[in-house]
Amino acid sequence: MNLLDAFSIQRPLPNGESALITTSNLSSLALAEIVQEFQPNLTEYEDFYRHVHQNPELSGEESETASVVALHLRKLGFHVHTNIGGYGIAGVLQNGPGKTVLIRAELDALPILEQTGLPYKSNKRMIDRYGNERPVMHACGHDMNMAALLGAAALLKASEKRWTGTLIALFQPDEEETGGAQAMVDDGLYSKIPIPDVMLGQHVVPLKAGQVAVKSGPVLAAADSVNARIIGGPCDSINPQFCVDPISLAMRIIPQLQRYIQIGIGMKEDATVACWGFHAGIPGNDYVAYVDFLLDVKTIKPHVRQVALKLVEKKIREECRAANTPIEPVVNISVRAPLTSNDPAVTKTVRDVFHSYFGQDVVEMKVNKSCEDFSILGAIHNVPYAYWNFGGSANTEGEIATNHSPFFAPMIHPTLGAGIDAMALAVLASLAS
Template identity: 65%
Template sequence: MEQPPLVSNASFLRTIVNQYRPELATYEDFYRQVHQNPEISGMESTTAALVAQHLKSLNFEVHTGIGGHGVAAVFYNGPGDAVLMRAELDALPIEEKTNLRYKSTKRMIDRYGNERPIMHACGHDMNMAALLGASALLKAAAHKWSGTVIFLFQPDEEETGGAQAMVDDGLYTKIPVPNIMLAQHLVPSKSGTVAIRSGPALVAADSANVRIIGGPCRGVNPQQCVDPIPVAMKIVMQLEDQVRNEVGRQEDITIACWGFHAGLPGNDYVAYADFLLDIKTVKTTVQEKVHEVIRRIIEEKCKEANTPQDPVVTFAVRAPLTTNDPSVSEPISRVFAGYFEASSIEMQFTRACEDFSLLGAEHSVPYAYWNYGGSQTTEEPIPTNHSPFFAPVIQPTLQAGTDAMALAALTFLAKEVS
C-alpha cells in the first residue's frame, strides 16, 4: 500500500524501536572490548572476527575477508528495498591519553613495518557497537518491516582505501546491490544528539605525490646540479596561496604538505625531493581546476629553477565529495525530528572526508550520512576526533546511535502505520 507521510510515521517507528531495542549492556561490553583492543588500518582481523561472530549469532548470511578484513551480513526479510548500513573497523596510530579504565595501551607493527601505538580516536568502536545493536533490533522487529538489510563493516577507512577495496574484491557478487546506503559517525557534540543535512556534507580529499628532480645532469659534476630541496620547499610554502589566487579566494580550498623526504645518508648530492600533498575541495569543478593549476605551477617553478627533468606529479582520489541525496536524507531528517525532537539538529558541513560513497558509486546508489554526538557538555575544551583524549561517554551515545541506524532503515522498510 502507499507509504504514509513520514513525519506522522515517527510515532509508529518510536514504538518499534522502544519495543525491540536489545539489551544494550551487551554492546557496551563490545565497545569497551574493542576500544581496549584496537587494530590499525588494513590489519583489523580480530575486530572483524568479533563482528562476524555476533552477526552469525543472529543467523544472518555472513561474508568475511572482503577487500581485506571487510565483513558483510545480509538479512533477507521479504520484498522491498535493500538497505546497506555501514560502520568502520579500523583505529588510528595514536597513543591514548585518556583516563579510561579500558583505555588502549596497544602497539602494533603497521603494514609499512613501523611499530605504532593504536587507539580508537575517531569513534569507529562506537559506530560498530551501534550498528550491531541496530542489527539485533531489526532482527527482533522483522515482522514490522519488509525488505533486505545489509550490515557492512569496512576495513581501512582511516586511509580511505577500504570501500573501493571491498568493491574491487567482488562485494556485489556476494551481496545484493543496495537501493539505499546509510552511514553515521560519532562526533564531539552533545551525547544523544543526531545531526543530518541534505546536499554536500563532507569535503573531497585528493593526494598528490610530487617528485622534484635535481640530477644527475649530463656532463656536469652531480654536486653542480640543481638542489631539489629548496625548489621543493619553495613550492610547498607558496602553493596554497598561489592556487587560491588563481582559482578564486572565495572558493573553499586547502592544500597541506603531509610528507617530505629528500637525500640519503652517504650520498654527496641530492638527486630528487619527494613531497605529498593533501588537497581538499567542496566542488567537483573546482577540484578539477585545482589539479590543473597545481601541476602547472609546479612545472613552472621547476622550469624557473632549471631542473634537468620535468617534475613528476601524480594525483589520486582519497575520498570523493560526500553529498547526501535528498530522497534519502530528507525522509530520515523528518523521522529524526519526530523521534529525537530537540536532540535532532542541523548537521554542519565539515572538512572531514569519507570514502563511504565509493561503496555505491558504480551503481549510483543514493545515500545519507549523518553525525551523532558522544560528548559530555561539561568538558572544556571538548576533545575532537583524532585527539589522544577522545573519550565519548557510552550512554546515551550508544542508544542514540543504535536508534538512529534502526530508524533510518525503518524509514524505508516499515510496512504500515498503526
C-alpha cells in the same frame, strides 16, 4: 507526496492481532514504538564497545575485530560473508520482499597513543602493514560506530515481523587510509550481497551526546593525493653538488601553493593544500638527486576541485622550469576520497523521521573538511545515500577533544542508545519510502 503520508506498518495489538498503523501516527507512534519496544540490552553493546576500544587494530590489520563482529552477526541470524577486500564483513538479513538497505560502520583504528586515562583505554602496539611498530587507538570513534550498528542490527532482527525487505550490515576495513571501500567492491562485494537501493552511514563526533546532525548535499570534502618528484640532477656540471638543489626548491614551492590556488580559484572559494610527506636523500650519497613530497588537496565543490588540482600541478612545473631543473617534475594525482554528498530524497526521509523522534536534538550538519570513502561502496551502481553524525560529548563548551585526538573517547550514555535508535529509525523509514 511526503513519506509519512504514504507508508503504513503493522503494529500488533495486545491480543496478538495486527492493527494497521496509518499515516497520521506513523512518525510519532509506529516507528518510535518499534524502536522502543525492541531496543536491545545495551549492556551487551557497552561491553562490545569497551572490548573493541581496548583492543583496536590498524588499517588493513583488523582480523580480530572482524572476527568479533562476524560472530555477533551470526548469532543474530545474519548470513555472513567475511574477508571481503581484506577483513571486510557483510551480514545479510533477508526478510521478505521490499527494498534493500545497506548500513555501514568501520573496523579500523589509528596509530595514535591513547591519553584518555579511561580504565579501558588502549595500551596496544602493533606492527603496521608498512613494517613499523605503532601505538593503536580508536581515536576516530569507529568503536562506537560499530557498537551502534550492531545494536541497530539486533533491534531490526528482533522486530523483523514489523517490516519487510533486506538489511545488509557492512563493516568496512581500511577506512582511515580510504582504501577499504574500493577494495571491497573490487573483491566482488556485489557478487556476494544484493545491490542496495539505499545506503546509510553515521559517525560519532564531538556534538553533545544524544544529538544527531544531518543535511542534504555535500557534507564531507573530496580529498586528492598529489605525489610529486622534483629532480635536481644530473646536470651539465661535472660536480653534481652544483646541480639544482631539489630540497630548497621543494621547500620554496610547498609554502606558496595554498596562496597560489586561493588566488586562482577566488578568495571566497574553499580549497586547502597540506603537505603530508617529504623525503629526500639516500644515506651515503654526498648530494641529493631528487625530492619526493605528498600533498593532500581538499575541496567541496567539484569545479573548484578540478581547478585547484590543475593549479597545483601548474605551480610545481612553473617553479621547476624557473629553477632550470634538468628534468621535468613528475606529478601524479589520485583520488583519496570522493566528495560525500547526501542524496536529497534519502536525506529528507532520514531527517523527517529524526525530527519526529529526537525533536530538538536534531541539528543541521556542518560541512566538514574530513573525508570518507563511504560513497564508493555504491558508486558503481549509483546507489543514493545519507550520511549523518551523532554526538558523543558530555558538553560542547570549552576545549573538546575531536576525532583523531589522543583524548577522544565518546561517553557511552546516551551516545550508544542514540546511535542505535538513529540507525534503526533510518532503516525502517528507508524501507518504507
